[in-house]
Amino acid sequence: MSGLMKVSSNPHIRAAITTNKIMLSVIIALLPTTIFGVVNFGTNALILVLATVASAVLAEWCFCKICKKKSTIGDLSAVVTGLLLALNLPPSAPWWIAVIGGVFAIVVVKMLFGGLGQNFMNPALGARCFLLISFTSIMTNFDCDAYTGATPLAVLKEGGAVNVYDMVIGKTAGTIGETSMVAIVLGACFLIILGVIDLRIPGTYIVSFVIFLVLFSGKGLDFHYISANLAGGGLMLGAFFMATDYVTRPITKKGQYVFGILLGVLTGIFRVFGASAEGVSYAIIIGNLLVPLIEKITYPKAFGRGGEKS
Amino acid sequence: MAGKLTFSGGIHPYDGKDISKDKPIKDVLPKGDLVYPLSQHIGAPATPIVKKGDRVLVGQKIAEAGGFVSAPIYATVSGTVKAIEPRRVVVGDNVNSIIVENDGQYEEVDFGPCKPLEQHTKEEIIKKIQEAGVVGMGGAGFPTHVKLSPKEPDKIDYVIVNCAECEPYLTSDYRRMIEEPERVIGGLKCSLALFDNAKGILAVEDNKPDCIAKFKELLKDEDRIMVKALKTKYPQGAERQLIYASTGRAINSDMLPSDAGCVVNNVDTVCAIYGAVLENRPLMYRIVTVTGDAIADPRNFRVRIGTNYHELIEEAGGFKQEPAKIVSGGPMMGFGIFDLDVPTTKTASALLCLTKDDVSACEPSACINCGMCVEVCPGRVVPSRLGKVAERGDKEAFVAMNGMECCECGCCSFICPAKRPLTQQIKSMRKMVLEDRRKKK
Numbered sequence: 001m002s003g004l005m006k007v008s009s010n011p012h013i014r015a016a017i018t019t020n021k022i023m024l025s026v027i028i029a030l031l032p033t034t035i036f037g038v039v040n041f042g043t044n045a046l047i048l049v050l051a052t053v054a055s056a057v058l059a060e061w062c063f064c065k066i067c068k069k070k071s072t073i074g075d076l077s078a079v080v081t082g083l084l085l086a087l088n089l090p091p092s093a094p095w096w097i098a099v100i101g102g103v104f105a106i107v108v109v110k111m112l113f114g115g116l117g118q119n120f121m122n123p124a125l126g127a128r129c130f131l132l133i134s135f136t137s138i139m140t141n142f143d144c145d146a147y148t149g150a151t152p153l154a155v156l157k158e159g160g161a162v163n164v165y166d167m168v169i170g171k172t173a174g175t176i177g178e179t180s181m182v183a184i185v186l187g188a189c190f191l192i193i194l195g196v197i198d199l200r201i202p203g204t205y206i207v208s209f210v211i212f213l214v215l216f217s218g219k220g221l222d223f224h225y226i227s228a229n230l231a232g233g234g235l236m237l238g239a240f241f242m243a244t245d246y247v248t249r250p251i252t253k254k255g256q257y258v259f260g261i262l263l264g265v266l267t268g269i270f271r272v273f274g275a276s277a278e279g280v281s282y283a284i285i286i287g288n289l290l291v292p293l294i295e296k297i298t299y300p301k302a303f304g305r306g307g308e309k310s
Numbered sequence: 311m312a313g314k315l316t317f318s319g320g321i322h323p324y325d326g327k328d329i330s331k332d333k334p335i336k337d338v339l340p341k342g343d344l345v346y347p348l349s350q351h352i353g354a355p356a357t358p359i360v361k362k363g364d365r366v367l368v369g370q371k372i373a374e375a376g377g378f379v380s381a382p383i384y385a386t387v388s389g390t391v392k393a394i395e396p397r398r399v400v401v402g403d404n405v406n407s408i409i410v411e412n413d414g415q416y417e418e419v420d421f422g423p424c425k426p427l428e429q430h431t432k433e434e435i436i437k438k439i440q441e442a443g444v445v446g447m448g449g450a451g452f453p454t455h456v457k458l459s460p461k462e463p464d465k466i467d468y469v470i471v472n473c474a475e476c477e478p479y480l481t482s483d484y485r486r487m488i489e490e491p492e493r494v495i496g497g498l499k500c501s502l503a504l505f506d507n508a509k510g511i512l513a514v515e516d517n518k519p520d521c522i523a524k525f526k527e528l529l530k531d532e533d534r535i536m537v538k539a540l541k542t543k544y545p546q547g548a549e550r551q552l553i554y555a556s557t558g559r560a561i562n563s564d565m566l567p568s569d570a571g572c573v574v575n576n577v578d579t580v581c582a583i584y585g586a587v588l589e590n591r592p593l594m595y596r597i598v599t600v601t602g603d604a605i606a607d608p609r610n611f612r613v614r615i616g617t618n619y620h621e622l623i624e625e626a627g628g629f630k631q632e633p634a635k636i637v638s639g640g641p642m643m644g645f646g647i648f649d650l651d652v653p654t655t656k657t658a659s660a661l662l663c664l665t666k667d668d669v670s671a672c673e674p675s676a677c678i679n680c681g682m683c684v685e686v687c688p689g690r691v692v693p694s695r696l697g698k699v700a701e702r703g704d705k706e707a708f709v710a711m712n713g714m715e716c717c718e719c720g721c722c723s724f725i726c727p728a729k730r731p732l733t734q735q736i737k738s739m740r741k742m743v744l745e746d747r748r749k750k751k
Contacts, residue, residue: 019676299711309318
């Protein structure tokens with residue numbers, strides 16, 4: 001041994017978990033949904049997935065280059081954003097929609113606000129809403145080779161009948177990744193087992209949404225209606241993969257419960273009273289915007305000041 | 311009111327105790343000079359009462375306590391005082407120290423006649439502990455006689471021995487409990503003699519079932535002392551968490567354990583109390599675990615205070631691999647040291663030599679708000695937010711966000727997937743705030 005040793009502040013050991021590993025596990029968890037979407041909807045879905053992921057990653061790389069910053073694409077968060085955006089696109093959308101969306105999500109929603117960890121809104125959802133407003137007809141056209149006609153929720157809203165079994169499996173019209181409840185829950189279980197996400201937000205979201213439906217939909221305890229509402233639209237994808245986005249959800253435990261309830265109520269309002277059959281994206285975005293407020297009122301009490309039991 | 315045997319938050323790091331836990335405590339005889347820093351405790355530095363050229367004996371007082379919150383220092387070898395000059399200590403500062411040249415004779419002073427505990431008055435017990443220079447040997451170094459003299463001794467309900475040893479790699483307390491459980495219990499009885507209404511608690515983590523069994527057997531006819539098997543989790547041995555887990559009482563950073571009717575002492579400290587009260591022997595030794603994957607033969611040593619760290623490494627067979635980092639203490643709360651040429655002090659529990667330096671291997675990246683630091687924080691604060699406030703140097707916001715409630719246990723930095731130095735940021739901020747508060751007084 002020679003010379004002086006390295007010193008640093010405690011602790012001198014670190015856990016093995018890294019940001020990169022977390023992102024990778026989210027990507028893996030999204031694979032069942034992605035594969036199901038591609039198999040269900042065909043080649044164009046695959047093109048859209050590749051286009052959003054590639055454009056998102058490339059946009060982040062270019063942005064870092066232009067700003068003369070070290071590239072951050074290695075953390076894989078751009079891949080997650082791209083993938084989530086693709087899962088929120090209609091399967092028949094043209095490729096350039098995917099590219100515009102990917103670039104918007106990364107550059108406008110994420111990088112301009114300071115990059116990973118600084119964005120106040122889920123980038124994929126921000127981009128989806130941007131596309132929905134800018135290209136409404138494309139974004140709401142769910143006709144494709146496999147299915148024609150409206151999404152089950154739209155049918156339901158018009159008073160039509162839907163097959164809940166098909167909805168749970170995912171054999172219905174909809175965006176690439178929102179249709180299969182089975183595939184989404186499978187991926188979510190993987191993340192829950194790994195401890196990457198927990199049930200606090202998805203659980204309170206779903207439960208409060210169901211309670212809202214029972215109270216305000218005018219249909220009461222209609223099992224068929226409730227299960228169709230749970231399986232349909234982006235609720236499952238939103239609850240497990242987008243509402244749980246670390247950056248844009250409250251960091252405090254209590255805040256996460258409040259956030260989940262808020263999302264459930266907002267989604268209920270949009271779906272029951274709104275003009276559109278959907279409402280998950282907007283509910284989560286509004287929820288994202290309220291996070292600073294939620295955190296302010298739910299800042300935890302410290303140990304020895306009443307917080308020891310939490 | 312019973313504790314839940316655990317607390318919320320905490321982590322389960324690799325514990326590394328297997329490499330040294332079965333190695334019996336071995337005595338180490340110092341070869342080189344012994345260095346006694348005059349500040350080995352919290353409070354005023356001790357004042358030297360010897361001068362250069364004086365001959366000293368084992369157990370001879372060489373420095374007097376510098377006040378009530380202070381502790382005297384004793385020679386641990388016989389020999390000649392070589393110098394009184396600043397020497398480097400573990401934390402990197404130069405501290406005024408007495409240097410004694412060891413003559414290898416180990417000639418002891420006469421410690422006087424011993425008497426059983428029952429024949430001591432309370433004042434005598436405290437006086438003996440104070441005179442013996444006993445301080446908190448878990449790491450803080452707070453003078454023990456001060457801890458044992460709360461304002462209202464009748465309101466103390468529990469005297470707790472911190473047998474958790476929750477820091478990874480450390481096995482010195484474990485060896486003590488296995489080899490000398492009678493001394494641990496004896497030392498606790500000495501402290502219990504001071505508090506008429508108190509019960510004794512031996513708080514042991516449940517990863518040491520052999521210690522728990524041994525204590526229970528020795529205490530089967532004793533109704534004033536109970537053994538609590540706490541859940542194994544870091545930082546179970548942090549004072550506030552330990553009190554909560556064993557009694558259900560919670561204190562914050564503005565309170566002392568005595569505010570919750572508790573007194574907490576570490577295993578080694580309790581053994582030192584035993585020596586002070588029942589054997590009239592001052593604090594001269596401590597148990598040090600020399601361990602880590604860079605050490606050839608990891609061991610537990612009974613070390614004379616003042617012994618150079620180099621000698622401990624040699625005793626443990628030297629390095630089998632080049633160490634990347636050397637820590638005095640455990641990996642979670644110990645001090646990284648840049649030079650081994652420092653003395654063993656009253657508060658040194660371990661010398662940990664790691665071949666891999668996790669800290670320099672990890673590059674901090676952006677906080678992704680994952681909340682893992684919040685999940686593991688035993689102080690129930692929000693470390694990531696405190697880190698951000700600390701970056702801005704905003705002391706007011708730091709205090710408003712409960713920053714002062716941090717116990718610097720290191721869980722947040724450990725768990726952070728973005729490898730952010732949260733503990734460091736919060737620690738420096740706390741230091742600055744405490745500094746301001748001192749100035750205002």
